Amino acid sequence: MKILVPLKRVADPDNANKVKVNGGKLETTGLEWKPNPFDEYAVETALRLTENGTNTKARQGEVVVVTIGPKDAETTLRAALATGADRAIRVDAGDEQVDGDLVARILKAVVDKEQPDLVLLGKQAVDGDSNQVPQLLAEYLGWPQATFAATLKSEADKALVVGREVDGGTLSIRVTLPAVVSVDLRIVAPKSVTSVHTPATHNYPDGVRFAALMAIMAAKKKPLAELKLADLVSDPALKIQYTGFELPPARKAGVKVKTVAELVEKLKNEAKAL
Amino acid sequence: MSKILIVAEMSDGKVRKSTHSSITFARSANLPFSILVIGAGAAAAAGEVTGYGAEKVLVADDASLAGQVCETFAPTIAQVAKTGFDIVAITASSFGKDVAPRVAAKLGAGYAPDISGVLSDGGKLTYKRPVYAGNAYATCQLLTATQVVSVRQSEFVAAEPSGGASAIEPVQIAPADPAAARVEFIGLDAQKSARPDLGEARVIVSGGRALKEKFAEVLDPLANLLNAAVGASRAACDAGYAPPELQVGQTGRVVAPKLYFAIGISGAIQHLAGMKGSKTIVAINKDPDAPIFQVADYGLVADLFTTVPELISELKKAT
Numbered sequence: 001m002k003i004l005v006p007l008k009r010v011a012d013p014d015n016a017n018k019v020k021v022n023g024g025k026l027e028t029t030g031l032e033w034k035p036n037p038f039d040e041y042a043v044e045t046a047l048r049l050t051e052n053g054t055n056t057k058a059r060q061g062e063v064v065v066v067t068i069g070p071k072d073a074e075t076t077l078r079a080a081l082a083t084g085a086d087r088a089i090r091v092d093a094g095d096e097q098v099d100g101d102l103v104a105r106i107l108k109a110v111v112d113k114e115q116p117d118l119v120l121l122g123k124q125a126v127d128g129d130s131n132q133v134p135q136l137l138a139e140y141l142g143w144p145q146a147t148f149a150a151t152l153k154s155e156a157d158k159a160l161v162v163g164r165e166v167d168g169g170t171l172s173i174r175v176t177l178p179a180v181v182s183v184d185l186r187i188v189a190p191k192s193v194t195s196v197h198t199p200a201t202h203n204y205p206d207g208v209r210f211a212a213l214m215a216i217m218a219a220k221k222k223p224l225a226e227l228k229l230a231d232l233v234s235d236p237a238l239k240i241q242y243t244g245f246e247l248p249p250a251r252k253a254g255v256k257v258k259t260v261a262e263l264v265e266k267l268k269n270e271a272k273a274l
Numbered sequence: 275m276s277k278i279l280i281v282a283e284m285s286d287g288k289v290r291k292s293t294h295s296s297i298t299f300a301r302s303a304n305l306p307f308s309i310l311v312i313g314a315g316a317a318a319a320a321g322e323v324t325g326y327g328a329e330k331v332l333v334a335d336d337a338s339l340a341g342q343v344c345e346t347f348a349p350t351i352a353q354v355a356k357t358g359f360d361i362v363a364i365t366a367s368s369f370g371k372d373v374a375p376r377v378a379a380k381l382g383a384g385y386a387p388d389i390s391g392v393l394s395d396g397g398k399l400t401y402k403r404p405v406y407a408g409n410a411y412a413t414c415q416l417l418t419a420t421q422v423v424s425v426r427q428s429e430f431v432a433a434e435p436s437g438g439a440s441a442i443e444p445v446q447i448a449p450a451d452p453a454a455a456r457v458e459f460i461g462l463d464a465q466k467s468a469r470p471d472l473g474e475a476r477v478i479v480s481g482g483r484a485l486k487e488k489f490a491e492v493l494d495p496l497a498n499l500l501n502a503a504v505g506a507s508r509a510a511c512d513a514g515y516a517p518p519e520l521q522v523g524q525t526g527r528v529v530a531p532k533l534y535f536a537i538g539i540s541g542a543i544q545h546l547a548g549m550k551g552s553k554t555i556v557a558i559n560k561d562p563d564a565p566i567f568q569v570a571d572y573g574l575v576a577d578l579f580t581t582v583p584e585l586i587s588e589l590k591k592a593t
């Protein structure tokens with residue numbers, strides 16, 4: 001199976017409460033770039049689908065990672081290469097030059113070139129929290145989509161049974177490849193991904209794999225191609241314009257109560273919440 | 275003047291209450307709207323939304339729409355949108371988030387996801403939406419004539435009926451996407467619960483990793499007493515103490531009840547993103563430095579396993 005995994009880097013999500021707004025502009029200065037966590041999960045998922053879990057060195061297929069971003073976004077690609085992806089593509093674009101719609105149209109062009117069986121993405125980039133690129137891409141390709149995947153079972157690399165996390169529970173669908181899948185948090189649990197290449201008894205460690213130092217060195221030699229936006233999309237117009245930012249109103253400081261009785265008294269008489 | 279098409283979500287043969295948030299959006303935008311009730315059994319449910327001031331209640335009812343497969347819904351939604359609507363609005367539930375971008379792409383429309391506010395300025399709409407886990411709010415405009423938005427349920431209070439009786443009109447079902455032939459609906463594994471939905475509950479009792487295997491044993495009696503919904507942190511869901519659909523947070527359900535209990539939850543940024551809008555927040559945690567206390571109106575530094583039973587008996591006394 002050939003899998004394409006689009007990746008984005010985001011300003012450190014664990015410090016998102018440090019974003020500032022200055023003159024209506026959003027500032028993330030001082031926040032380190034981190035891979036979008038959901039994209040790390042997508043890479044892990046792609047690796048699990050293309051290997052025998054008991055011998056993760058050999059790839060049964062190909063994992064190609066792609067980002068649309070400036071030069072320094074290559075760090076994110078190299079990190080994915082170090083964990084096992086085979087090659088990388090960067091479509092050169094400034095962060096302000098694209099919106100979700102244009103990213104999806106660029107990705108469509110990359111898919112047309114690469115012809116993967118599966119595009120695996122994160123369900124959302126945790127900077128803009130948009131949750132849109134996978135669905136837009138699926139429509140532009142005319143492919144089936146399976147969003148918010150918490151479990152994936154590959155059937156002979158031809159179809160996937162996907163357990164989707166939805167408001168009411170878990171919704172299961174079978175999609176025939178090629179397809180677009182976006183992954184949710186629990187896709188990296190030990191038994192979430194079942195592939196034909198791995199014995200059913202195998203348990204993965206919880207979470208994503210880390211790259212060994214050797215692999216990080218080796219990743220520097222893996223192929224990383226650069227593509228030009230203009231070669232992929234003839235009309236790079238944006239469909240959304242951000243006109244300003246503001247910080248949310250701060251919650252007023254609360255109090256610590258000493259006893260349960262005091263808590264109930266305050267909930268009843270002060271907050272009138274009961 | 276622009277017209278809004280609201281897409282109503284159905285579940286168990288009824289219009290989901292989440293739909294009422296999109297009606298509030300339309301009223302805030304001060305634009306005329308129609309409601310499309312779409313799904314198998316929609317005809318029987320359409321009457322539920324005729325009293326909200328919609329110009330029309332449109333019905334797309336077909337056996338092919340059982341199972342909520344996006345590739346079967348999107349074509350009909352887009353086809354109806356093309357009959358004179360400028361804005362398509364759908365509540366940002368998992369259903370809405372799945373289908374809205376697909377509809378936008380079909381219409382060549384710009385998409386504003388998960389909006390928390392709308393401002394109308396001389397006919398041009400400006401949308402407000404949370405970014406960075408709700409640590410900033412962005413204002414944005416869509417640059418396309420046709421627009422699609424998904425509406426954040428917790429920020430648009432469910433609309434109340436306004437009287438009148440909108441006319442019900444069936445619409446034509448569009449042919450499914452060719453991609454639909456490659457999707458097979460297998461089933462929805464839903465835990466039936468007598469409790470209110472997280473998006474609608476007046477009170478939510480949420481638990482974290484600290485509850486371990488005792489999650490339900492400790493929290494259910496409190497939730498039952500308060501007629502509350504039960505929520506959970508990611509860590510509690512990941513560990514299997516609580517089912518995944520209970521997760522509250524940036525990447526789970528976003529809630530804003532009157533009263534929110536965070537019990538044995540540390541208060542990570544991603545969790546706060548989903549509950550900071552609650553009216554009153556109570557935190558019970560044995561660590562006095564837990565970040566949850568920074569957003570809590572009332573904090574109690576204590577062991578939850580002794581505190582929660584005590585709370586139940588005090589509440590019984592007080593009510």
Ligand SMILES: Cc1cc2nc3c(=O)[nH]c(=O)nc-3n(C[C@H](O)[C@H](O)[C@H](O)COP(=O)(O)OP(=O)(O)OC[C@H]3O[C@@H](n4cnc5c(N)ncnc54)[C@H](O)[C@@H]3O)c2cc1C
Nearest residue numbers: 482483484507508509523524525538540544545560561578
């Ligand atoms: C991409 C991504 C998305 C995420 N999305 C979400 C999300 O949507 N929602 C979410 O919740 N998290 C989310 N997270 C996870 C988040 O970062 C935290 O890891 C998680 O919220 C922690 O859960 P917790 O508070 O239950 O566990 P912990 O952080 O382990 O906290 C447990 C707390 O219980 C307290 N405690 C322990 N024993 C007791 C006791 N006996 N009595 C009282 N208190 C006790 C401890 O002091 C501690 O504060 C996400 C993370 C990532 C990377």
Ligand SMILES: Nc1ncnc2c1ncn2[C@@H]1O[C@H](COP(=O)(O)O)[C@@H](O)[C@H]1O
Nearest residue numbers: 006007068121122124125130131132133
């Ligand atoms: N600039 C980008 N480059 C590559 N992939 C992206 C980019 N932006 C978003 N994506 C992918 O789309 C997913 C959803 O992003 P979003 O729709 O922006 O929340 C992410 O998890 C990535 O997999």
